[in-house]
Amino acid sequence: MRLARLVGLACAAGAILTMTGCGTIGVKPWQRDLLAKKEMALDANPLDAAIDDHVYFSKEAASGGRGFGGGGCGCN
Protein backbone atom coordinates (compact mmCIF):
# COMPACT_ATOMS: atom_id res chain seq x y z
CA MET A 1 0.00 0.00 0.00
CA ARG A 2 2.76 2.37 1.00
CA LEU A 3 4.76 1.34 -2.07
CA ALA A 4 1.75 2.04 -4.30
CA ARG A 5 1.43 5.48 -2.73
CA LEU A 6 5.09 6.23 -3.36
CA VAL A 7 4.83 5.08 -6.95
CA GLY A 8 1.79 7.32 -7.36
CA LEU A 9 3.67 10.31 -5.98
CA ALA A 10 6.61 9.62 -8.27
CA CYS A 11 4.27 9.43 -11.27
CA ALA A 12 2.59 12.70 -10.27
CA ALA A 13 5.96 14.42 -9.90
CA GLY A 14 6.99 13.10 -13.29
CA ALA A 15 3.78 14.35 -14.87
CA ILE A 16 4.31 17.82 -13.40
CA LEU A 17 7.87 17.93 -14.66
CA THR A 18 6.72 16.89 -18.10
CA MET A 19 3.87 19.41 -18.21
CA THR A 20 6.11 22.28 -17.16
CA GLY A 21 8.75 21.37 -19.67
CA CYS A 22 11.36 20.61 -17.05
CA GLY A 23 13.76 18.49 -18.98
CA THR A 24 16.45 19.81 -16.68
CA ILE A 25 15.83 21.08 -13.18
CA GLY A 26 17.16 24.49 -12.20
CA VAL A 27 17.99 27.67 -14.07
CA LYS A 28 20.98 29.76 -15.04
CA PRO A 29 21.49 33.11 -13.29
CA TRP A 30 20.19 35.02 -16.29
CA GLN A 31 16.97 33.01 -16.24
CA ARG A 32 15.83 34.25 -12.83
CA ASP A 33 13.75 37.18 -14.05
CA LEU A 34 10.42 35.65 -13.06
CA LEU A 35 11.73 33.99 -9.92
CA ALA A 36 13.07 37.37 -8.77
CA LYS A 37 9.62 38.92 -8.63
CA LYS A 38 8.53 39.66 -5.06
CA GLU A 39 5.29 37.78 -5.48
CA MET A 40 7.22 34.67 -6.56
CA ALA A 41 8.87 34.37 -3.15
CA LEU A 42 7.69 31.29 -1.27
CA ASP A 43 6.99 33.58 1.65
CA ALA A 44 5.79 36.66 -0.20
CA ASN A 45 3.25 37.65 2.47
CA PRO A 46 4.68 36.71 5.87
CA LEU A 47 2.11 38.75 7.79
CA ASP A 48 -0.77 36.95 6.09
CA ALA A 49 0.94 33.63 6.73
CA ALA A 50 1.48 34.47 10.40
CA ILE A 51 -2.16 35.44 10.87
CA ASP A 52 -3.36 32.31 9.07
CA ASP A 53 -1.09 30.11 11.18
CA HIS A 54 -2.42 31.74 14.34
CA VAL A 55 -6.07 31.32 13.33
CA TYR A 56 -5.70 27.71 12.24
CA PHE A 57 -3.53 26.82 15.22
CA SER A 58 -6.33 27.96 17.51
CA LYS A 59 -9.02 25.96 15.68
CA GLU A 60 -7.34 22.78 14.42
CA ALA A 61 -5.19 20.00 15.85
CA ALA A 62 -2.44 20.30 13.22
CA SER A 63 -0.16 23.28 12.72
CA GLY A 64 3.09 24.32 11.11
CA GLY A 65 4.62 22.76 8.02
CA ARG A 66 5.93 25.89 6.34
CA GLY A 67 8.04 26.29 9.45
CA PHE A 68 8.13 24.86 12.94
CA GLY A 69 4.83 23.61 14.36
CA GLY A 70 2.64 26.29 15.89
CA GLY A 71 2.69 27.36 19.50
CA GLY A 72 3.33 30.36 21.66
CA CYS A 73 -0.36 30.70 22.39
CA GLY A 74 -2.68 29.33 25.05
CA CYS A 75 -5.51 29.16 22.53
CA ASN A 76 -4.96 25.45 21.85
Next chain:
Amino acid sequence: MQLKKPPTPLRLGLMAASCALLGSPAAKAQTAADGEQPLLIDAGVLYYKEDQGRVQTIEPIVRFKKDYGDEHVLGVTLAFDSLTGGSPNGAIPSRKAQTFATPSGTSLQPVSGVPQTYTTPSGQVVAALAKVTLYSVQPALLPLDPNFHDRRIAADVSWAQPVATDTHASIAGHLSNELDFDSAAFNAALSHDFNGKNTTVSAGVNGELDAVKPIGGAPVGGSDYTQLLKNGSKSKDVVGGLLGVTQVMSRRWVAQLNYTYDKSNGYLTDPYKIVSVVDGTGTETGYRFESRPDKRTRQSLYFGNKAYVGGEVLDISYRRSKDDWGIKSDTVDGRLRIDLGNDIYLEPHARWYHQGAADFYHLYLNQSDALPAYLSADPRLADFKATTFGAKFGVGFGGNTELSLRIEQYQQKPTDTTSSLAALQGLNLNPGLKTVIVQLGWRYDY
Protein backbone atom coordinates in the same frame (compact mmCIF):
# COMPACT_ATOMS: atom_id res chain seq x y z
CA MET B 1 29.32 51.30 -7.65
CA GLN B 2 28.39 48.09 -5.98
CA LEU B 3 25.66 46.18 -7.67
CA LYS B 4 23.17 44.51 -5.40
CA LYS B 5 22.39 40.88 -5.89
CA PRO B 6 18.95 40.19 -7.30
CA PRO B 7 16.62 38.79 -4.66
CA THR B 8 16.13 35.08 -5.03
CA PRO B 9 12.89 33.37 -4.16
CA LEU B 10 15.02 30.44 -3.17
CA ARG B 11 16.35 32.21 -0.11
CA LEU B 12 12.98 33.70 0.71
CA GLY B 13 11.42 30.29 0.80
CA LEU B 14 14.27 28.67 2.61
CA MET B 15 14.36 31.10 5.45
CA ALA B 16 10.61 30.95 5.76
CA ALA B 17 10.88 27.23 6.06
CA SER B 18 13.71 27.18 8.52
CA CYS B 19 12.86 30.06 10.70
CA ALA B 20 9.11 30.41 11.05
CA LEU B 21 8.93 30.57 14.81
CA LEU B 22 6.15 28.41 16.15
CA GLY B 23 3.58 29.82 13.84
CA SER B 24 4.32 33.34 14.96
CA PRO B 25 5.19 36.08 12.57
CA ALA B 26 8.52 37.39 13.70
CA ALA B 27 10.69 34.58 12.54
CA LYS B 28 9.53 35.24 9.05
CA ALA B 29 10.89 38.73 9.26
CA GLN B 30 14.29 37.59 8.20
CA THR B 31 12.99 35.86 5.15
CA ALA B 32 13.63 38.48 2.57
CA ALA B 33 16.89 38.49 0.76
CA ASP B 34 15.86 41.83 -0.55
CA GLY B 35 18.92 43.96 -0.17
CA GLU B 36 16.86 46.60 -1.93
CA GLN B 37 14.69 47.12 1.17
CA PRO B 38 16.73 48.68 3.99
CA LEU B 39 13.59 49.00 6.14
CA LEU B 40 10.23 47.41 5.63
CA ILE B 41 7.12 48.05 7.71
CA ASP B 42 4.30 45.58 7.33
CA ALA B 43 1.24 46.32 9.45
CA GLY B 44 -2.21 44.84 9.63
CA VAL B 45 -5.38 44.60 11.67
CA LEU B 46 -7.22 41.30 11.86
CA TYR B 47 -10.91 41.12 12.67
CA TYR B 48 -12.08 37.57 13.37
CA LYS B 49 -15.66 36.69 14.29
CA GLU B 50 -17.34 33.33 14.84
CA ASP B 51 -21.06 32.81 14.33
CA GLN B 52 -23.63 32.15 17.10
CA GLY B 53 -22.07 34.74 19.41
CA ARG B 54 -18.85 32.80 19.78
CA VAL B 55 -15.32 34.16 19.92
CA GLN B 56 -14.38 37.37 18.22
CA THR B 57 -11.03 39.08 18.20
CA ILE B 58 -9.31 42.19 16.97
CA GLU B 59 -5.58 41.83 16.46
CA PRO B 60 -3.29 44.66 15.40
CA ILE B 61 0.08 43.35 14.25
CA VAL B 62 3.15 45.15 12.95
CA ARG B 63 6.37 43.78 11.56
CA PHE B 64 9.62 45.66 11.03
CA LYS B 65 12.51 44.37 9.01
CA LYS B 66 15.80 46.22 8.91
CA ASP B 67 18.45 45.20 6.41
CA TYR B 68 21.91 46.25 7.59
CA GLY B 69 23.49 45.21 4.31
CA ASP B 70 25.24 42.06 3.14
CA GLU B 71 22.15 40.07 4.10
CA HIS B 72 22.36 40.95 7.78
CA VAL B 73 18.69 41.26 8.59
CA LEU B 74 16.91 42.13 11.84
CA GLY B 75 13.21 41.38 12.21
CA VAL B 76 10.82 42.52 14.94
CA THR B 77 7.14 41.70 15.15
CA LEU B 78 4.67 42.92 17.74
CA ALA B 79 1.09 41.69 18.08
CA PHE B 80 -1.82 42.32 20.40
CA ASP B 81 -4.96 40.17 20.64
CA SER B 82 -8.20 40.97 22.40
CA LEU B 83 -10.71 38.12 22.53
CA THR B 84 -14.31 38.08 23.76
CA GLY B 85 -17.39 35.97 23.23
CA GLY B 86 -18.59 32.48 24.02
CA SER B 87 -16.33 29.45 23.96
CA PRO B 88 -17.65 25.84 23.84
CA ASN B 89 -17.06 24.20 27.21
CA GLY B 90 -17.15 20.68 25.72
CA ALA B 91 -20.56 19.60 27.03
CA ILE B 92 -23.17 18.51 24.49
CA PRO B 93 -26.59 20.13 23.99
CA SER B 94 -29.43 18.71 26.08
CA ARG B 95 -33.22 18.52 26.01
CA LYS B 96 -33.29 20.58 29.19
CA ALA B 97 -31.49 23.69 30.36
CA GLN B 98 -27.99 23.11 31.70
CA THR B 99 -26.16 25.11 34.37
CA PHE B 100 -22.40 25.46 34.55
CA ALA B 101 -19.84 27.29 36.62
CA THR B 102 -17.49 29.48 34.68
CA PRO B 103 -13.84 28.59 35.18
CA SER B 104 -12.57 31.02 32.58
CA GLY B 105 -14.37 34.12 33.76
CA THR B 106 -12.49 36.56 35.93
CA SER B 107 -15.41 37.17 38.27
CA LEU B 108 -15.22 34.76 41.16
CA GLN B 109 -18.06 36.43 43.03
CA PRO B 110 -21.75 35.60 42.52
CA VAL B 111 -23.44 37.93 40.10
CA SER B 112 -26.20 38.78 42.55
CA GLY B 113 -23.83 39.31 45.45
CA VAL B 114 -25.41 36.53 47.47
CA PRO B 115 -24.22 32.96 47.88
CA GLN B 116 -25.36 30.66 45.11
CA THR B 117 -25.83 26.97 44.89
CA TYR B 118 -25.53 24.72 41.91
CA THR B 119 -27.86 21.84 41.21
CA THR B 120 -26.31 19.00 39.25
CA PRO B 121 -28.34 17.20 36.60
CA SER B 122 -28.91 14.38 39.10
CA GLY B 123 -30.44 16.82 41.60
CA GLN B 124 -27.52 17.20 43.99
CA VAL B 125 -27.18 20.71 45.45
CA VAL B 126 -23.56 21.81 45.59
CA ALA B 127 -22.63 24.74 47.81
CA ALA B 128 -18.93 24.61 47.04
CA LEU B 129 -19.52 26.75 43.99
CA ALA B 130 -20.90 29.63 46.03
CA LYS B 131 -18.17 31.98 44.84
CA VAL B 132 -18.21 30.97 41.20
CA THR B 133 -20.26 32.70 38.55
CA LEU B 134 -22.86 30.42 37.03
CA TYR B 135 -24.36 30.47 33.57
CA SER B 136 -27.25 28.59 32.02
CA VAL B 137 -27.63 27.18 28.55
CA GLN B 138 -31.04 26.78 26.96
CA PRO B 139 -32.23 23.35 25.72
CA ALA B 140 -30.82 22.10 22.40
CA LEU B 141 -28.08 24.75 22.34
CA LEU B 142 -24.35 24.05 22.39
CA PRO B 143 -23.04 25.04 25.85
CA LEU B 144 -20.84 28.11 25.52
CA ASP B 145 -19.10 29.86 28.38
CA PRO B 146 -20.26 33.44 27.75
CA ASN B 147 -17.69 34.95 30.09
CA PHE B 148 -14.70 34.01 27.99
CA HIS B 149 -12.27 36.80 27.39
CA ASP B 150 -8.53 37.07 27.05
CA ARG B 151 -5.85 39.34 25.74
CA ARG B 152 -2.44 38.47 24.38
CA ILE B 153 0.71 40.47 23.79
CA ALA B 154 3.44 38.88 21.70
CA ALA B 155 6.89 39.99 20.60
CA ASP B 156 9.25 38.24 18.21
CA VAL B 157 12.81 39.15 17.32
CA SER B 158 14.98 37.49 14.69
CA TRP B 159 18.41 37.88 13.16
CA ALA B 160 19.80 36.32 9.98
CA GLN B 161 23.20 36.59 8.30
CA PRO B 162 25.67 34.70 6.12
CA VAL B 163 28.18 32.62 8.07
CA ALA B 164 30.15 31.13 5.18
CA THR B 165 30.06 31.04 1.42
CA ASP B 166 26.53 30.11 0.40
CA THR B 167 25.67 29.34 4.03
CA HIS B 168 23.32 31.38 6.18
CA ALA B 169 22.28 31.22 9.82
CA SER B 170 19.29 32.62 11.65
CA ILE B 171 18.13 32.81 15.24
CA ALA B 172 14.81 33.98 16.63
CA GLY B 173 13.11 34.43 19.97
CA HIS B 174 9.51 34.79 21.06
CA LEU B 175 7.81 36.05 24.20
CA SER B 176 4.08 36.29 24.79
CA ASN B 177 1.79 36.96 27.70
CA GLU B 178 -1.89 36.17 28.19
CA LEU B 179 -4.14 36.38 31.23
CA ASP B 180 -3.59 32.69 31.87
CA PHE B 181 -0.63 31.72 29.70
CA ASP B 182 2.98 32.81 29.25
CA SER B 183 5.26 31.52 26.51
CA ALA B 184 8.95 31.82 25.66
CA ALA B 185 10.43 30.20 22.57
CA PHE B 186 13.46 30.23 20.32
CA ASN B 187 14.67 28.71 17.11
CA ALA B 188 17.91 28.52 15.18
CA ALA B 189 18.55 27.38 11.63
CA LEU B 190 21.28 26.88 9.08
CA SER B 191 20.88 26.80 5.32
CA HIS B 192 23.26 26.05 2.46
CA ASP B 193 22.92 26.83 -1.24
CA PHE B 194 24.45 24.68 -3.93
CA ASN B 195 23.86 23.51 -7.48
CA GLY B 196 24.24 27.06 -8.77
CA LYS B 197 21.92 28.34 -6.02
CA ASN B 198 19.16 26.22 -7.46
CA THR B 199 19.03 23.98 -4.41
CA THR B 200 19.01 24.94 -0.75
CA VAL B 201 18.99 22.58 2.18
CA SER B 202 18.14 23.78 5.64
CA ALA B 203 17.99 22.41 9.14
CA GLY B 204 16.72 24.00 12.32
CA VAL B 205 15.80 23.38 15.93
CA ASN B 206 13.21 25.02 18.13
CA GLY B 207 12.23 25.03 21.77
CA GLU B 208 9.36 26.44 23.77
CA LEU B 209 8.58 26.77 27.46
CA ASP B 210 5.07 27.67 28.57
CA ALA B 211 3.48 28.52 31.92
CA VAL B 212 -0.21 27.54 32.07
CA LYS B 213 -2.08 29.51 34.73
CA PRO B 214 -5.78 28.62 34.43
CA ILE B 215 -8.25 30.95 36.12
CA GLY B 216 -9.24 29.16 39.31
CA GLY B 217 -6.48 26.56 38.88
CA ALA B 218 -5.91 23.53 36.67
CA PRO B 219 -8.62 20.89 37.25
CA VAL B 220 -7.69 17.33 38.13
CA GLY B 221 -8.03 15.46 34.83
CA GLY B 222 -11.10 13.23 34.67
CA SER B 223 -12.46 14.43 38.01
CA ASP B 224 -16.12 15.17 38.70
CA TYR B 225 -16.91 18.66 37.47
CA THR B 226 -18.91 19.54 40.56
CA GLN B 227 -16.09 18.76 42.95
CA LEU B 228 -13.87 21.54 41.58
CA LEU B 229 -10.65 19.68 42.29
CA LYS B 230 -7.96 22.12 41.19
CA ASN B 231 -4.19 22.01 41.30
CA GLY B 232 -2.97 25.52 40.58
CA SER B 233 -0.63 26.33 37.70
CA LYS B 234 1.12 23.96 35.29
CA SER B 235 3.81 24.06 32.62
CA LYS B 236 4.74 22.46 29.35
CA ASP B 237 7.64 22.46 26.95
CA VAL B 238 8.19 21.71 23.28
CA VAL B 239 11.36 20.63 21.49
CA GLY B 240 11.47 20.16 17.75
CA GLY B 241 13.37 20.27 14.51
CA LEU B 242 12.94 20.93 10.81
CA LEU B 243 14.64 19.66 7.66
CA GLY B 244 13.92 21.35 4.38
CA VAL B 245 14.87 21.41 0.72
CA THR B 246 14.03 24.25 -1.63
CA GLN B 247 14.51 23.64 -5.33
CA VAL B 248 14.23 25.92 -8.34
CA MET B 249 12.48 23.62 -10.75
CA SER B 250 12.36 25.93 -13.75
CA ARG B 251 12.27 29.57 -14.71
CA ARG B 252 8.61 29.59 -13.63
CA TRP B 253 8.53 27.21 -10.70
CA VAL B 254 10.13 26.92 -7.28
CA ALA B 255 9.24 24.14 -4.85
CA GLN B 256 9.84 23.46 -1.17
CA LEU B 257 9.70 20.25 0.83
CA ASN B 258 9.81 20.37 4.65
CA TYR B 259 9.73 17.73 7.34
CA THR B 260 9.04 18.82 10.92
CA TYR B 261 9.12 16.84 14.14
CA ASP B 262 8.37 18.02 17.65
CA LYS B 263 7.70 16.60 21.10
CA SER B 264 5.56 18.27 23.75
CA ASN B 265 5.77 17.42 27.44
CA GLY B 266 3.76 18.61 30.40
CA TYR B 267 0.25 19.97 30.82
CA LEU B 268 -1.41 19.56 27.41
CA THR B 269 -5.00 19.50 28.71
CA ASP B 270 -7.46 22.34 28.14
CA PRO B 271 -8.34 23.37 31.71
CA TYR B 272 -11.68 24.87 30.66
CA LYS B 273 -13.10 21.87 28.81
CA ILE B 274 -15.45 19.24 30.22
CA VAL B 275 -17.17 16.11 28.91
CA SER B 276 -20.86 15.28 29.37
CA VAL B 277 -21.78 11.99 31.07
CA VAL B 278 -25.13 10.49 30.05
CA ASP B 279 -27.21 7.50 31.13
CA GLY B 280 -28.63 4.80 28.86
CA THR B 281 -31.35 7.14 27.61
CA GLY B 282 -28.95 9.97 26.77
CA THR B 283 -29.95 12.13 29.74
CA GLU B 284 -27.10 14.07 31.37
CA THR B 285 -26.10 12.75 34.75
CA GLY B 286 -22.98 14.87 35.23
CA TYR B 287 -19.76 16.10 33.70
CA ARG B 288 -16.06 15.27 33.91
CA PHE B 289 -13.09 17.55 33.41
CA GLU B 290 -11.19 16.53 30.32
CA SER B 291 -7.80 14.82 30.58
CA ARG B 292 -5.15 14.49 27.87
CA PRO B 293 -1.83 12.64 27.80
CA ASP B 294 1.11 14.69 29.07
CA LYS B 295 3.20 13.87 26.00
CA ARG B 296 2.63 14.41 22.32
CA THR B 297 4.83 13.78 19.29
CA ARG B 298 3.92 15.41 16.01
CA GLN B 299 5.30 15.08 12.49
CA SER B 300 4.45 16.88 9.29
CA LEU B 301 5.45 16.83 5.65
CA TYR B 302 4.88 20.03 3.70
CA PHE B 303 5.16 20.50 -0.05
CA GLY B 304 4.90 24.12 -1.19
CA ASN B 305 5.07 25.57 -4.68
CA LYS B 306 5.16 28.91 -6.40
CA ALA B 307 4.53 28.94 -10.15
CA TYR B 308 4.29 31.68 -12.72
CA VAL B 309 1.36 30.69 -14.90
CA GLY B 310 0.24 32.85 -17.80
CA GLY B 311 1.33 36.04 -16.10
CA GLU B 312 -0.26 35.20 -12.74
CA VAL B 313 1.37 33.70 -9.66
CA LEU B 314 0.02 30.43 -8.29
CA ASP B 315 0.82 29.43 -4.71
CA ILE B 316 -0.24 25.89 -3.92
CA SER B 317 0.74 23.60 -1.08
CA TYR B 318 -0.07 20.28 0.52
CA ARG B 319 0.60 19.24 4.11
CA ARG B 320 0.28 15.84 5.71
CA SER B 321 0.63 15.60 9.47
CA LYS B 322 0.15 13.02 12.17
CA ASP B 323 0.72 12.69 15.89
CA ASP B 324 0.76 9.97 18.51
CA TRP B 325 -2.66 11.04 19.79
CA GLY B 326 -4.01 9.37 16.66
CA ILE B 327 -4.76 12.56 14.76
CA LYS B 328 -3.93 12.61 11.06
CA SER B 329 -4.60 15.59 8.86
CA ASP B 330 -4.39 16.70 5.25
CA THR B 331 -4.33 20.31 4.06
CA VAL B 332 -4.47 21.70 0.54
CA ASP B 333 -4.04 25.45 0.18
CA GLY B 334 -4.10 27.48 -3.02
CA ARG B 335 -3.90 31.16 -3.97
CA LEU B 336 -3.77 32.77 -7.40
CA ARG B 337 -2.45 36.31 -7.58
CA ILE B 338 -4.06 37.99 -10.58
CA ASP B 339 -2.38 41.16 -11.80
CA LEU B 340 -5.11 43.62 -12.79
CA GLY B 341 -2.67 46.29 -13.99
CA ASN B 342 -1.89 49.73 -12.52
CA ASP B 343 -0.30 48.06 -9.48
CA ILE B 344 -3.58 46.43 -8.50
CA TYR B 345 -4.05 42.74 -7.85
CA LEU B 346 -6.71 40.28 -6.77
CA GLU B 347 -5.79 37.07 -4.98
CA PRO B 348 -8.52 34.44 -4.55
CA HIS B 349 -7.76 31.89 -1.83
CA ALA B 350 -9.16 28.42 -1.19
CA ARG B 351 -8.15 25.95 1.52
CA TRP B 352 -9.36 22.45 2.34
CA TYR B 353 -8.52 20.67 5.58
CA HIS B 354 -9.44 17.34 7.10
CA GLN B 355 -8.41 15.81 10.38
CA GLY B 356 -9.24 12.55 12.10
CA ALA B 357 -10.26 12.43 15.76
CA ALA B 358 -7.88 11.93 18.66
CA ASP B 359 -7.90 8.43 20.12
CA PHE B 360 -9.37 9.79 23.36
CA TYR B 361 -12.00 12.05 21.80
CA HIS B 362 -15.53 11.34 22.99
CA LEU B 363 -18.61 13.33 22.06
CA TYR B 364 -19.90 12.25 25.48
CA LEU B 365 -19.32 9.47 28.02
CA ASN B 366 -21.75 6.72 28.94
CA GLN B 367 -22.30 6.52 32.69
CA SER B 368 -22.19 2.74 32.58
CA ASP B 369 -18.75 2.64 30.95
CA ALA B 370 -15.51 2.70 32.90
CA LEU B 371 -13.90 6.13 33.02
CA PRO B 372 -11.15 6.18 30.36
CA ALA B 373 -7.64 7.27 31.30
CA TYR B 374 -7.82 10.12 28.81
CA LEU B 375 -10.92 11.92 27.64
CA SER B 376 -11.79 15.08 25.76
CA ALA B 377 -14.81 16.44 23.92
CA ASP B 378 -12.91 19.43 22.54
CA PRO B 379 -14.30 20.00 19.03
CA ARG B 380 -10.75 20.73 17.88
CA LEU B 381 -9.84 17.09 18.52
CA ALA B 382 -12.85 15.74 16.63
CA ASP B 383 -13.00 14.39 13.09
CA PHE B 384 -13.96 17.30 10.85
CA LYS B 385 -13.49 18.95 7.50
CA ALA B 386 -12.83 22.64 7.14
CA THR B 387 -12.84 24.99 4.18
CA THR B 388 -11.67 28.54 3.64
CA PHE B 389 -12.80 30.70 0.75
CA GLY B 390 -11.99 34.32 0.19
CA ALA B 391 -9.88 36.86 -1.61
CA LYS B 392 -7.35 39.60 -1.07
CA PHE B 393 -7.40 42.87 -2.95
CA GLY B 394 -4.25 44.99 -3.04
CA VAL B 395 -3.37 48.40 -4.44
CA GLY B 396 0.15 49.75 -4.74
CA PHE B 397 1.11 53.42 -4.54
CA GLY B 398 4.34 55.04 -5.67
CA GLY B 399 6.17 51.76 -5.96
CA ASN B 400 6.80 51.40 -2.22
CA THR B 401 3.41 51.42 -0.49
CA GLU B 402 0.66 48.83 -0.62
CA LEU B 403 -2.79 48.80 0.92
CA SER B 404 -4.70 45.54 1.04
CA LEU B 405 -8.00 44.09 2.19
CA ARG B 406 -8.56 40.39 2.73
CA ILE B 407 -11.98 38.88 3.38
CA GLU B 408 -12.43 35.15 3.98
CA GLN B 409 -14.87 32.70 5.43
CA TYR B 410 -13.69 29.68 7.39
CA GLN B 411 -16.09 26.83 8.12
CA GLN B 412 -15.77 23.58 10.09
CA LYS B 413 -18.08 20.62 9.51
CA PRO B 414 -17.70 17.88 12.14
CA THR B 415 -18.33 14.28 11.12
CA ASP B 416 -19.76 12.96 14.39
CA THR B 417 -22.74 15.13 15.35
CA THR B 418 -25.57 12.82 16.42
CA SER B 419 -26.48 10.03 18.82
CA SER B 420 -28.93 7.17 18.68
CA LEU B 421 -29.76 7.52 22.38
CA ALA B 422 -33.40 8.49 22.85
CA ALA B 423 -32.93 11.76 24.72
CA LEU B 424 -30.31 12.96 22.24
CA GLN B 425 -32.07 12.13 19.00
CA GLY B 426 -32.70 15.14 16.83
CA LEU B 427 -30.04 17.21 18.55
CA ASN B 428 -26.96 18.47 16.74
CA LEU B 429 -24.33 17.59 19.32
CA ASN B 430 -21.41 19.29 17.56
CA PRO B 431 -22.78 21.97 15.28
CA GLY B 432 -19.47 23.09 13.81
CA LEU B 433 -18.23 26.57 13.26
CA LYS B 434 -18.44 29.38 10.75
CA THR B 435 -16.18 32.43 10.93
CA VAL B 436 -15.47 35.62 9.05
CA ILE B 437 -11.88 36.83 8.73
CA VAL B 438 -11.18 40.40 7.65
CA GLN B 439 -7.66 41.77 7.41
CA LEU B 440 -6.60 45.29 6.56
CA GLY B 441 -2.96 45.64 5.55
CA TRP B 442 -0.46 48.42 4.99
CA ARG B 443 3.04 47.79 3.73
CA TYR B 444 5.79 50.35 3.26
CA ASP B 445 9.27 49.80 1.84
CA TYR B 446 11.67 52.60 2.74
